[in-house]
Amino acid sequence: MTKVKVAKKNARKEGRPVAVDADRLPPAQLAELPDDDLLEAVQRRTLRFFWEGAEPASGMARDRTMRAADPDNDLVAIGGTGFGVMAMLVGIERGWITHAEGLARLERIIDVIEPATCFHGAYPHFMHGRTGAVWPFSRKDDGGDLVETAFLFQGLLCVREYFDGDGAAERRLRQRITGLWGEVEWDWYTRGRKVLTWHWSPNNGFALDHDIHGWNECLIAYVLAASSPRYPVGPEAYHRGFAASRDYGPPRRYHDIELPIGPDRGGPLFWAHYSFVGLDPRGLKDRYADYWQQNTAHTLINYRHCVLNPNGHAGYGPDCWGLTASDDPAGYDAHAPDHDNGVITPTAALASFPYAPEQAMAALRHFLRKHGDRAWGRFGFVDAFCEDRDWFADTFLAIDQGPIIVMIENHRTGLLWKLFMRIPEIQAGLRKLGFSSPHLAPA
Template sequence: MGAHPSETNHLVNTSAMQDDLATLQRETFDYFVHEANPANGLILDKTEANWPASIAATGLALASYPVGVERGFMTRSAAAERTLATLRFFWNSPQGPEPDATGYHGFYYHFLDMQTGRRAWQCELSTIDSTFLLAGMLAAGQYFDADTEAETEIRSLAEVLYHRADWRWAQDGGETVTHGWTPEHGFLKYRWEGYDEALLLYVLGLGSPTHPLPKSSYTAWTATFRWEHCYGYDYLYAGPLFIHQLSHVWIDFRGLQDAFMRSKKSDYFENSRRATYVHQRYAADNPRGFEGYGEHCWGITASEGPGPSTLKLNGIERRFEGYVGRGVPYGPDDGTLAPWSVAASLPFAPEIVRPAISFCIHQAKLKAANAYGFKAAFNPTHPGASGNAFGWWVSPWHFGLNEGPVVLMIENDRSDLLWRLMRSCRYIRSGLQRAGFEGGWLRELEPGSTPAA
């Protein structure tokens, strides 16, 4: 399923590839236009019937609306109206220990009823999903800078909603931050430890002017990191590809170094580049012998799958999983790939991502007849339902959490839009500096520095 190297170079450089990316971005953006409740701004987590909203998807939508305006997908006034409805909803929604509230201590429940905005499914108050929501609010506050009544209110609400989050409460007396809390059982036993998507969480927590995390919390988090050597690369290990992407959707880590990365003579952006290559090399190596894997067909991350089930295929008993955090190189790996996770690596390694996106669109036909770009996942080893058009399993759903990184990372690769917005946010700058980051674009903020050309 691979291409000759000369074909790869052709794929990387053609205007057809630019057209493919523009179309993919536009179609993916439509998820946030249509899978929403305009009255409260909430965004559907998943396109399955009777599904609730996701606060992370809602945060990604808030960050994506500026892309929509800049690319002509929606008007500035429509984007401001949708953004303002979202921020007003969260500001006015019930905060408290009641089991049917929307949030507590400035954080919000992972899933909310699309209509009422109240907690769904007895889910947890999620610190990481609240982080993505608050980051989306801050991005909106940076983008909507006009001296109009609506945009002034957007900026004001973004600030007070961010200020309300009580990060110290979320530590529950420990150094690191807990995953969340429920009214029924209190704080979850799990904490944000080990390299994961919480890089953004700690930056926002450290940058808070009202309830900041202590600097020691960041030191405690980085003390749990694992540096590994894999497929010829030395890198900070995390198995699922999304971990190497989600914080980078918001923050431009090129050249920025904290104490950990200074000690490794690297940075988190370079680390994500290496991780992207590790994922591609793993797929080309294909140690478990799954169908389809190759240099242009990869992308293992947390995703939906065809299981849970066990099938005997070509004399081999295969165990397939449902929604799990698939990872490289240690697994779990059941042959399920997520094309959105390839697109979200575009800024890190465009030379291998562009051919893979082209493969997913043109050879695997993973965008055909889909309203919102790529479906969530596919598995060429699993036969799927009988009579399906692909001949293998393809997820029937779209997820808001997958759509946002595609829109935003394509845009960061094209124009740095979200990165520029967040560079101008004083809370992001403060959080990075309190975490010990230096260099990169932060250097331009140092006294006596000369702005980069």
């Protein structure tokens, strides 16, 4: 029995309230729950995207689905699946999914990933859930996507760490994940240079020519590349590739908040989330930044921009904030303080609970109270809304839903941070790149 299940059992014995299922309350009533019950309800409802809303043949995460119906195709997202398997661990730990159910779903996902088309060990951005064949992201993006692959393995390595039992099924799951992890040829994606390259395909080679420089969501790719047991990259790829970008410094101040690294005003907030669903930023430092300070400053700059609202967008304020990449009325865009068209994306604030819990809680309650009838649906919050245009998305996106569940859990218990940061290969890779962290065991 998990610690969470024991806590709930004890609560019932002692007559204390137990977390409420979101399905039982309309949004306005949900917004009035105590903090912990509200967070649990939001996590549980959002998990349905990855559990009930998964592509049925593979159990993997759809890229997106609609408010009232699922897509009539078998497109699955590799990075979204990485976030999704981490979300499933939250569901298992909190007793919403049984251990056996979770294990069976994860085995089914590996059954598809293991024989799927890959490119020097890296997977495409999208694939067919029924066959594992590539679903091209664009005309020339029809091969390996190293960043999406990094998001996938950030999740799968947490799965390997979580299922640590002695039974044959758990041992086999760990072995299969270890095998796939060892086959990613991170060093091959440097093209013999001092920087990772994002894409390669047998049809187009390196034609997209997209080097992975920072500062952005891609730190996890370099950590995994340095940690690889068979095909690692050296520290020079990180220092002379990712960190050589002009966006790395010097520190700048916005709204009297110092931002150690990053572009003007910090960029979209998913940069503080995607690499840090597994990497614990608390006490994580290298020669460039203290990453807790970095992510907290980034979040608060984003928040202050929305409070000050220099563009006069409808609805913005202390309880309605959060700019990041998401759907918007014109399609999809990376919203940020320096690229603000009035679109608020719930995941921006909700995945920022570790960094700004009071501001995130205010936003969560406001989204439910004011916009619940239009913004709250079968899989949690819809992707985005824009009061200027009276527009609410009809979509839920894997890469936005997953960080809501996982980062709220990291705020509550640190579950995924603990799992990821104790992985021996990750500890070795972080040390190799020059990071320090309270999690790092002595070399």
